[in-house]
Amino acid sequence: LTSSNKIPPFWKPDPELWFCQMEAVFSRCGITNSLTKFQTVIPQFEFDVLQQVADIVKHPSNAPYEDLKTRLLIHTPNLNIKGFNNLLEGKQLGDEKPSQLLRQMKQLAGDTVATDVVKTLWLRSLPNTTQAILLSTGHTEVDKLASVADKIHEIDRPDSVCTVSTNSGLEHKIEKLTEQIAALVAAKSTWDRSRSPSAHRSRSKSRYKAEPNNPNWLCYYHYRFRDKAKKCQQPCAWLKNTENASSS
Incomplete structure (x- = not known):
């Protein structure tokens, strides 16, 4: 950073305005890396401010500047539930487990936001079906609800x-x-x-074999070939029927 981009000390009365000023400096200098921003602003905090973010300073995450900014804005005295909700607007369940999302919300909230507020906002971030199931369990402790939500998330x-x-x-x-x-x-x-021919012969034979004692019964040959039959099997009525037809 050049002398023209001097970093101002952290301003307790209005942290939000101070961070807006910092964002302008970072934009002018082309600084986009979260860790670089984090390391740049840390020296501007007094000891009492560092105590509020000690866990973030000692164990920075992959986005330490964003965590630091969120924590300090939450600690602003006039910040209400709506303001906290706006800070968490980008926090969605995504591929994370519900318990992991809850842990992140707790870390961002620190000690200044009531547990019930964090619980309410966490529940709102879950799918509607998961919310309904959790409410039906009768559990009130948020950690127990998170355990149940993890199981639902795994199945669903x-x-x-x-x-x-x-x-x-x-x-x-x-x-x-x-x-x-x-x-x-x-x-x-x-x-x-x-x-098939065998099936046809079988059906033909079954017909001529029926009722051989019938006076009008025909043998297979006359039944099959009529007047072109060259053989006859008694008692076949073909010859008798033919003679009767001729005489009449």
Whole structure:
């Protein structure tokens, strides 16, 4: 940083205005890295301010400047629940477990925001179905609710649901296709048998064998070939019927 971009001391009466000033300095100098911003502002804090953010200073996260800024804005005396909610507006569940999101919210809230406020805002960040299940458990302690929410999150992950749904749908389609193929094979087999010469002869023989004692019974040859039959099997009524027809 150049002398023209001198960093002003932290201004307790209005931390939000001070951070706006810092953002302007960082933008002018082209500083975008969170750790660089963090290391730049730390020397501007007095000891009593550092005590409020001691855990962030000792154990910085991957976004230490943002954590520091959020904590100090939360500690602003005139900050209300709406202001805290605005600070957490970017905090969504995403791929994190609900308990991890709760832990982050607690860290940002520090000791100045009531646990019930953090709990309420945390619940609002969860899916509606998860909220309904948690309310039905009867638990009031936020840590117990977070444990239950983790289990729901594990079961209700979109990728898991998608995989189960896809597999179930695929199995159903394969089962229906198998049934259709089996039906087609059976139908073709029946058709082939009905078209075979042996089946035709079998049906013909079954007809001429029926009721051989009938006076009008015809042998297989006359039943099959009529007047072109070259053989005859008694007691066949073909000759008698032919003679009666001629005489009449």
